[in-house]
Amino acid sequence: MSVDKDTVKKIARLARIAVPEDQTETLAGELNGILNWIAELEQVDTEGVPPLASVTGHPLPLRADQVTDGEQPESVLANAPEQASSFFVVPKVVE
Numbered sequence: 467m468s469v470d471k472d473t474v475k476k477i478a479r480l481a482r483i484a485v486p487e488d489q490t491e492t493l494a495g496e497l498n499g500i501l502n503w504i505a506e507l508e509q510v511d512t513e514g515v516p517p518l519a520s521v522t523g524h525p526l527p528l529r530a531d532q533v534t535d536g537e538q539p540e541s542v543l544a545n546a547p548e549q550a551s552s553f554f555v556v557p558k559v560v561e
Contacts, residue, residue, distance in 0.1 A: 469497040 548555040
């Protein structure tokens with residue numbers, strides 16, 4: 467299938483999109499590129515691949531949740547304006 471300028475105008479009218487006359491040729495080329503890509507996808511062998519209607523029914527792979535302290539207290543506190551006993555010193559905010 468090939469898209470020409472008249473088809474671009476019709477698609478733009480149906481989609482309620484204002485396409486300037488000088489851009490119809492460019493848009494036709496882009497749409498032809500998309501259609502060619504879809505034609506390439508049709509050649510992919512999907513034999514034995516079950517259809518997928520939704521991705522929400524499949525569980526996500528999870529990693530083990532491991533809590534660590536980072537094991538780098540010196541580099542974490544390197545930019546702290548003030549520190550004491552491997553902790554940040556912050557001003558008192560409650561009076």
